[in-house]
Amino acid sequence: MNRGPTLSQGGTGIQVRRVQRILAMVKLLEPSGINGDFGSDTKAAVESFQDGNGLTVDGIVGHDTWAAMPGDPETLHLFLGAQGPIVSALQQGLLTYGGSGSPTDPSPDSGTFGSATESAVKAYQSDRGLTPDGIVGDRTWWEPAGAAGATLASLSGLTTA
Numbered sequence: 019m020n021r022g023p024t025l026s027q028g029g030t031g032i033q034v035r036r037v038q039r040i041l042a043m044v045k046l047l048e049p050s051g052i053n054g055d056f057g058s059d060t061k062a063a064v065e066s067f068q069d070g071n072g073l074t075v076d077g078i079v080g081h082d083t084w085a086a087m088p089g090d091p092e093t094l095h096l097f098l099g100a101q102g103p104i105v106s107a108l109q110q111g112l113l114t115y116g117g118s119g120s121p122t123d124p125s126p127d128s129g130t131f132g133s134a135t136e137s138a139v140k141a142y143q144s145d146r147g148l149t150p151d152g153i154v155g156d157r158t159w160w161e162p163a164g165a166a167g168a169t170l171a172s173l174s175g176l177t178t179a
Contacts, residue, residue: 020087025079029056035156036090037079041067042160043091044179045167049160088179093171096154100131104176108154111174112138115163121145142170 041047047063061077116122121141140150
C-alpha cells in the first residue's frame with residue numbers, strides 16, 4: 019500500500035513527482051507532465067484515477083487515493099557511471115526495444131552504465147523524439163516506446179501496474 023503526504027493543486031516537490039510517475043505509469047498523465055508541480059493536468063489525472071477507482075473525486079491525493087495507487091515504479095535517474103540492478107533492468111529494456119545488434123543494444127548487460135549503455139540510451143532517445151543526452155530521467159523512462167503502450171520502464175520490468 020502506498021502512503022504519502024496529502025497533495026493538492028499548487029503543491030510542488032518530490033512527492034508530487036512520485037504521484038506523477040504513478041499517473042504516467044497508469045497512462046493518465048503524459049510523460050511531459052512529470053515535473054514536480056501539481057498543476058491542472060496533474061489534478062485532472064488524479065480526478066480521473068479517483069473516478070476510475072470508486073473514490074471521492076476531489077483532485078486531492080490523500081490517504082484513500084494513495085492506498086488505491088499501485089506501487090511506486092523504480093525509475094531512478096540514471097547516467098554514466100551508475101551501477102546496480104536498475105542499470106541491468108535498463109540494459110534489458112534497451113535490448114528488448116531494439117534487439118540484438120541494434121543501436122539500442124547496450125551489450126554487454128553488465129549492470130554498469132558505461133559508454134555502450136550511454137550510446138544505446140542516446141539512440142533510444144533519438145528514436146523516440148527526445149533530446150539525446152544519454153541521461154535516463156522521467157521523460158526517457160515514460161515516453162511511449164511503440165505498440166501496446168509500452169515504455170522503457172515497462173520494457174525494463176520496472177512498472178507495477
